[in-house]
Amino acid sequence: MMKQQTLFQGKLTKQKDLFIPFIVAGDPHPDKTIQYALRLQEAGADVLELGVPYSDPLADGPVIQKAARRALDAGMSLRKAVEMVPELRKAGLNIPVVIFTYYNPVLQYGHEAFIDALEENGVEGLLIPDLPLEESEDLNERTKEKDIELISLVAPTSEERIKRIAEQARGFLYCVSSLGVTGERKEMAPETLSFIEKVKEHSSVPVAVGFGISSNDQVQLMRKHADGFIIGSKIVKLIESSLEVEKSGDEQEGLRHFSDEVNELVQA
Amino acid sequence: MMKQQTLFQGKLTKQKDLFIPFIVAGDPHPDKTIQYALRLQEAGADVLELGVPYSDPLADGPVIQKAARRALDAGMSLRKAVEMVPELRKAGLNIPVVIFTYYNPVLQYGHEAFIDALEENGVEGLLIPDLPLEESEDLNERTKEKDIELISLVAPTSEERIKRIAEQARGFLYCVSSLGVTGERKEMAPETLSFIEKVKEHSSVPVAVGFGISSNDQVQLMRKHADGFIIGSKIVKLIESSLEVEKSGDEQEGLRHFSDEVNELVQA
Amino acid sequence: GRYGDFGGKYVPETLMAPLEELESALDEAMQDEDFLKQYNEELKEYAGRPTPLTYADKLTKELGGAEIYLKREDLLHTGAHKLNNAIGQALLAKRMGKDKIIAETGAGQHGVASATVAAKLGLSCKVFMGEEDIRRQELNVFRMKLLGAEVISVSSGNGTLKDATNEAIRYWVANCEDHFYLIGSVVGPHPYPRMVRNFQRIIGDETKEQMTRDIDRIYACVGGGSNAIGMFYPFLEDEVELVGIEAAGKGVDTPEHAATLTKGTPGVIHGSLTYLMQDENGQIVEPYSISAGLDYPGIGPEHANLFKTKRVRYESITDDEALDAVKRMSRAEGIIPAIESAHAIAQAIKEAKEMSKDQAIVINVSGRGDKDMATLMEHFTEEGLQ
């Protein structure tokens, strides 16, 4: 299917080969988040998924859980994560930003106030992993009104739901490559490719694959078969190791190490 | 009621004012038992109750339980207790001896063999505290044949049983002065005297009162109201204290102490 | 899948199809005579139903008010009402051809119930349990292992029930194709709250049948709320006052309590929109109660609705009040209740004496106190027992 133009406000010039890294806002503290975001942009990121740390992240594996813990301990919250976006812009980030948050903080914020805040702070997209189609009507309407992309997910279990979800998809369609929570996976199941094919058939927006991508081989495979790839846990791990390097060197050395590793991971 | 002559083979010249001490055979060891028995005879004992130590003495309080434990540890048994009687005679004991034993060792010995052994060893009486009238038919017959007195007990709860037991009583009738197990009691219940009266009414043999007699006052009272008195726990306690004296002096001093205390206890 | 504003399915997309599959399997099963027959037979011949309704004559006399009746879920196999639901779900799992079950547990009661039915029905069983709870509930951990279950230690969060539930859901997300997730209370995404209520309503149905006179009030404790819904549901249309009792812990004015309805606010937890204990940022707060079965930060969505619509009155009872009720019930009736159930008892004691002698109340004794002995021993000094 020919992909329609997304609403990422012109910032996204391509609809293929999208590199979408995920980091946790405030991990290990807000200043650092800006540094990593910029390095990811340098490494070719097309969209930044900015994760909001949550006490009970149902869809996340241990790596992101730990990052969320670090960020919560540093005082991060949904409000602060959204307010961090203008600072990212100021520091030079110009790719679209998708706020990734669980639903409960949004509910506490209030739908209206939250979507207003996204607009005010220039956030381009929103992804709520525990808000399936059936529960998202109100936010879907509100985001549409404000030209914010509400990103949907499809999973290998979605089966007959794939068509319904894919046809309504906006921004890009997050294709969960395998069952389970976020985290690295050594291998990619052979069914995955046929699943991606099926999703692409129905999707009017680019199909980006996530959950488990952690090696350049996998990245190559996704470049070939999908419209984009999302890397979360692996990026968070690279942040962890850059922090280790920092300990024995200086901050710049840590960030250099981070850039090198990301480049190696995503190189074409 | 006029008391009939008992079968204590002429050794018992009186039917009133009977002093019947109880000691545990082999407490703390067989040689000592002989010494204490002789001292009791000196102090005016009319009949000696020689207790056979038992693992589970249902009718005994803590003092006699402890004595039984000491004797069992010294290797005492029913057989040895019976065989101790000729030695007592040899050493000069000439008052009648009543073997006091629980029923189970008798059962293991065998009724016939046991009664034969009593006869052979010149034992005059037998008292089995857990063998009530209803269970004693066979032993009653066998002891009668051998002219051995099988002593019965009556208790304050016996009520209408008193008459039946008292009328069949032989040797002397052991009148349990109060409910409970053996052991010293500070006071004597006022009902006790009327109970003794009632028992005496029906008994054709001397009525001796036991369970709890531990002071000269009580002895005086019993001299007045009963035909005799049995002292168990208090005597065993005096043995314990004579053993204490022995530790800090010599054996003779311990025995002298024992005699003095017994004399004081039973003096008229 | 809604109870008024509450309920729903707030779960990752991966679980949506399995939940739909579950819902239709459940609907079919509940229409299937054979399935219902097997469920009822297992309850009767294995679990020990009907449980008695005991007239608490001494407690009634002592208080001098309403007649007090006790529904004796403490006599159910494994010692609490949990088994009703575990049997129902495990039979459903089998019917769906899933021979692997997973379950979450806090104090271990639902874990033991799950391990029990898994053994009985020949299913494999993985129980997720927080590492802190594993430490505190060594005995129940052993019991589950003896029954052949695998106990999986959860170190995320504070290592308690909330985290064990998160982890069980995560595991289910990864293994939903051949695993059945056996949730222990009327919580979680639709259709769980309805399913668990279906399998627990036997408590109220039996009570209705057993009572030979009118009932004025019914008391049940509420953590997730399965014993309370099980007791209340058949009476919702009747003229009887229903009272749910939450854990006030060290007091609802301290931070240490689990009084979700009394002090919480609406939010999403474990896939369901309901009341929960959370901070201003929507981060879930760790609850506290001396009773391990009540310290859950959420509550079943149907309770949220019954609270909002005022059909059920919700009260809260502190640790100390509950412990006093354990002692009082033990001595008056020779029944040592679970500390959970003692919350309901404590509230009933407060109210019964104010009621008239021609009124009657029922307390759901949801479980027995054997599992709480260590806690009780710590609390009651030698003098406290005089």
Add this chain to the structure above:
Amino acid sequence: GRYGDFGGKYVPETLMAPLEELESALDEAMQDEDFLKQYNEELKEYAGRPTPLTYADKLTKELGGAEIYLKREDLLHTGAHKLNNAIGQALLAKRMGKDKIIAETGAGQHGVASATVAAKLGLSCKVFMGEEDIRRQELNVFRMKLLGAEVISVSSGNGTLKDATNEAIRYWVANCEDHFYLIGSVVGPHPYPRMVRNFQRIIGDETKEQMTRDIDRIYACVGGGSNAIGMFYPFLEDEVELVGIEAAGKGVDTPEHAATLTKGTPGVIHGSLTYLMQDENGQIVEPYSISAGLDYPGIGPEHANLFKTKRVRYESITDDEALDAVKRMSRAEGIIPAIESAHAIAQAIKEAKEMSKDQAIVINVSGRGDKDMATLMEHFTEEGLQ
């Protein structure tokens, strides 16, 4: 008061009249419709009778022999068959106007049952317990105190059940006028063995009613023997093989066992002529079993007679065999039995597989294993549970 050569009243004269009083009160009560009605109502509405008869389908399949049915006394209130008897005797005590009961206990099960009925019926309760057992069974001691009973530590002898029983009898001798001695098994002087059997035969009566097919064999463990007599008695005249299982401890060829009938000789213990474990001088020997409920040196006199007349076959099972049976039953059926009951299960497992598929056996699961968790945890290593 005799069962063949066995039974009788070998007690101090002081107890003869109280025993006669008890006997005539018992005879009257057993003729009194109101008394029997009250007894049956308490069993049903308080204790949870009838207990189920559970078909052990998985165990049956695993063994491939006779159909196995389980009589579920483990589901009775307080966790074992003991309560049947405690309720009966306590009601009798009340009927006799005695509001003080005394009881002996070893592991604490009968003590808990006695404390429970005392609380329920408003009686005071003193429980005699050996000081060694108090140390070993801390939890049950606490449970009794929580129920309002006084636990009296017995330091004589080895501080175990035998000594506690001695001391309870001594106390009763001193206080028989206003105290009722509530014996926990079919032991003691007449009329206790008959009375306790009367109050336990409900187990066998119910089983007979519940079985929808012929039974070939029935298994029950034997310490004092109350659960076994309760199960066997209604079947004595029937064509069914009855098997009593004693505790072989570390083996009947070692000194450490409690196999009274297998290795003991006739003698008198606690007022009754029966088989017991004794030395050549008639001194009673301390028995041993991993199961605190079976390490009693005597046995009910009716069992002695059933043994001598060969109406019941008696076998013995070692500690290790019993522990294996605990694990096997837990995993096959989701029922953790008391180690006592596991002795019966172990023997049944041995025999069931040799029987044909059209035969059927019943095992009396006399109690639940919760009380044995500490012992089981000590025994089963992590690998043992794999």
